[in-house]
Amino acid sequence: QVQLVQSGAEIKNPGASVKVSCKASGYSFATFYMHWVRRAPGQEFEWLGVINPTGGSRNYAQKFQGRLTMSTDTSTSTVYMALTSLRSDDTAVYYCARGGPSKSMDVWGQGTTVSVSS
Amino acid sequence: QTVLTQEPSLTVSPGGTVTLTCASSSGAVTTVDYPSWFQQKPGQTPRALIYSTTEKHSWTPARFSGSLLGGKAALTLSGVQPEDEAEYYCLLHSGGGWVFGGGTKVNVL
Numbered sequence: 592q593v594q595l596v597q598s599g600a601e602i603k604n605p606g607a608s609v610k611v612s613c614k615a616s617g618y619s620f621a622t623f624y625m626h627w628v629r630r631a632p633g634q635e636f637e638w639l640g641v642i643n644p645t646g647g648s649r650n651y652a653q654k655f656q657g658r659l660t661m662s663t664d665t666s667t668s669t670v671y672m673a674l675t676s677l678r679s680d681d682t683a684v685y686y687c688a689r690g691g692p693s694k695s696m697d698v699w700g701q702g703t704t705v706s707v708s709s
Numbered sequence: 710q711t712v713l714t715q716e717p718s719l720t721v722s723p724g725g726t727v728t729l730t731c732a733s734s735s736g737a738v739t740t741v742d743y744p745s746w747f748q749q750k751p752g753q754t755p756r757a758l759i760y761s762t763t764e765k766h767s768w769t770p771a772r773f774s775g776s777l778l779g780g781k782a783a784l785t786l787s788g789v790q791p792e793d794e795a796e797y798y799c800l801l802h803s804g805g806g807w808v809f810g811g812g813t814k815v816n817v818l
Contacts, residue, residue: 626807628809635809635810635811635812636798636800636809637809638806638807638808638809641807650805650806652806653806686754686755688755691757691760691766692760692761692764693743693745693760693761693764694743694745694760694761694802694807695743695745695757695760695761695800696745696747696755696757696800696807697757697760697766698757699747699754699755699756699757700754701754702754
């Protein structure tokens with residue numbers, strides 16, 4: 592079955608960087624875009640960006656331009672999300688979500704908690 | 710930046726029907742916004758239910774349906790089951806990106 596398995600929780604100091612992975616299985620990896628979404632405590636879901644898994648194109652939310660990098664490794668069907676210059680308000684659960692039909696997000700990873708604190 | 714507004718909470722009796730809505734600060738929601746809906750229960754991963762306004766995923770129970778209602782996206786639960794108690798979120802493709810609603814907590818009592 593289609594599955595997205597994310598890397599484990601991270602604890603980071605302010606100013607550090609984090610890289611979260613999302614390993615896909617159960618479908619043709621190259622066929623579906625991958626989104627990254629986060630939810631901070633007490634906040635709404637927030638879209639970070641989307642990547643074409645073959646690595647050709649990326650679309651980042653303007654808020655994260657310059658701090659966010661998405662990448663893929665087609666040999667392992669893995670997508671990565673890296674966020675730099677972390678601040679306390681980057682503390683959130685980060686999800687990868689497969690780009691489904693008609694601009695939907697149809698399958699989600701289990702989430703990775705990133706905590707930023709000194 | 711578009712803001713999506715959903716009812717904070719709704720209560721429905723088992724077997725009843727409830728409609729959730731999703732309003733956009735940018736104006737009427739239309740099919741070209743590709744509204745979708747997903748469900749999340751405490752401690753669980755979000756589960757997609759509806760895409761492209763009305764379409765169901767292969768795993769979506771028949772009692773869930775999507776529509777446009779008075780310029781808003783809508784999700785209707787018919788014949789509500791106790792396991793439908795959850796938070797429901799709308800999602801729109803807007804301004805080249807994606808925007809989420811704040812969620813509606815559906816209580817089944």
